[in-house]
Amino acid sequence: MSNYKGLLCTHWGHWSELTYQTLPRQPLTDGQVRIRVRHAGVGFAVSLFVAGKYQRKPPLPFTPGTEVSGEVLELGAGVSHVAVGDRVMAALDWGGFAEEVVTTASTVYPVPEGVPLTAAAALPVTYGTVGAALIWRAKLQPGETVLIHGAAGSLGMAAVHVARLLGARVIATASTEAKRAALLNNGAHHALPADAQALPSLVKALCPRGGVDVVFDPVGGDLFDASLRCAALHARLLVIGFAAGRIPQVPTNLVLVKNLAILGFNYGQYIGWGLTDERTTHEEDVREVLSTLTSAMARTDMPLPVTQHFPVSQWLEAIDTTMGRRSVGKVILDFDKIPFKGDTA
Ligand SMILES: NC(=O)c1ccc[n+]([C@@H]2O[C@H](COP(=O)([O-])OP(=O)(O)OC[C@H]3O[C@@H](n4cnc5c(N)ncnc54)[C@H](OP(=O)(O)O)[C@@H]3O)[C@@H](O)[C@H]2O)c1
Structure with missing residues (x-):
């Protein structure tokens, strides 16, 4: 896939001014993972993020979205804890509201058997x-x-x-x-x-x-x-x-x-969103806490997350449901109904 589709923020403003469009494929460098996004969590903070009022301001233009689940498409040099095709979830700096994302391997986590990708998008953040x-x-x-x-x-x-x-x-x-x-x-x-x-x-x-x-x-x-x-x-x-x-x-x-x-x-401090980037310092601790929770879900000692799903075509409604205080549990954008070149039926 040379290009893919995603939401784009071109200027600081209201989240309804985002556009859904074709985006150029990002380069992959050492220590990074390319993920085919199946599901992306929508958080309250997206409104602050695209208004430029969050603690961190990405360079414009950018794609919002900070937690996803999907499969590994490609690995940069030096990444060994996941393999191509693995089911994973990831905490991102941004970029999650798209069919594909590139991120640092230190905040990519395997999804265990027994936890569906539909639920895993609510987990990393x-x-x-x-x-x-x-x-x-x-x-x-x-x-x-x-x-x-x-x-x-x-x-x-x-x-x-x-x-x-x-x-x-x-x-x-x-x-x-x-x-x-x-x-x-x-x-x-x-x-x-x-x-x-x-x-x-x-x-x-x-x-x-x-x-x-x-x-x-x-x-x-x-x-x-x-x-x-x-x-x-x-x-x-x-x-x-x-x-x-x-x-x-x-x-x-x-x-x-x-x-x-x-x-x-501030969880962000542990996943690279702080004033100084400490994601590698805290990598093992974050992995351990997520593993504790996903293992409990896989054993059915804890229920799967409560989620409310919207196809990406309804992204406006999805964000509005969160911002309008109508959501119960985690609002999730689904990208998994979109056929990808190379997908088997
Ligand atoms: N510290 C951290 O590391 C961290 C990490 C992630 C998110 N956050 C922050 O945590 C907050 C909640 O995030 P979330 O994703 O759980 O949000 P959410 O799903 O939208 O839930 C927020 C809840 O707050 C209540 N609320 C009260 N007044 C509200 C208002 N004026 N507008 C919207 N909701 C209102 C609503 O419940 P009722 O309708 O029942 O009152 C709503 O269900 C956000 O400020 C987010 O930035 C912090």
Whole structure:
């Protein structure tokens, strides 16, 4: 395949201004892998990325998309942990919303038997973030109670699954009855309205210790403020994202009085998106956390990710579903219905 199709961002702006078009094939250099993309995860951050408001700005023009699954098409010199034809998933700098992508081998991971490629596109960034945050950073323990905000979203639903795998009790928040029903169906012990005013008393009523041990917060804003009141003494609060749009300010008196630990967590630091590129430094640690999670899925100790699929022809609707707060689990763009030259039927 000399050319392939993908979404292109030619100027900083609104995500609806992306175009789906033919793109020239990228060169492959040492230490890189060319992947035939079958599925690509859509994240909230795509809107920030194409607006030029994300921590990192790719050179224009570029293709957005940071997590994919597919098969290895070609290897650069020095790559040995995967082979041509292997089923893989990858965390990317960008480039995932296309039929083909070239990326560094250090963030390409084999997909084990028992995990379909349709699900694997939700793993390298979304489950990587959640696993690393709950296991490395918060050190969530069996029997602890975790409060998960935005729990029907892509990180949130993954956090419900991972927290259950770790043996925690899960209190999830979401804005609609339908989302709360989906959370109860997916392992949350309790699902509460995302109502910052009502939340502290509802949470305390469920917690004999007077609050939760860990908070996983990808939403920020008023829910973060409420979390300080939902927290038990000595609780750990994970600052993951600000989907609500407001970056909260912390009243440190509450942090002091309750012996709280507020833990910032940026998964990007571990996969090459940080101020300095540390992807090779953390390669083995990231591989290990992803392997823990994919092995649990393959053994059916943890459910496969909850996904909502759109063919790439419906990319506008797919991104709008995420941005419009209508998604449950991970929105995935499917490229696998497109025939490729050389594909067998
Ligand atoms: N720290 C890290 O390493 C890391 C890694 C990946 C992503 N992130 C960040 O985490 C955040 C969540 O990402 P995601 O992919 O899980 O997003 P998502 O799938 O869109 O879920 C976000 C959830 O936030 C809630 N929400 C509340 N107010 C919202 C608003 N004004 N607009 C949209 N959603 C709102 C929604 O739940 P309700 O409707 O139920 O309220 C929604 O389900 C983003 O800010 C992203 O940039 C951080």
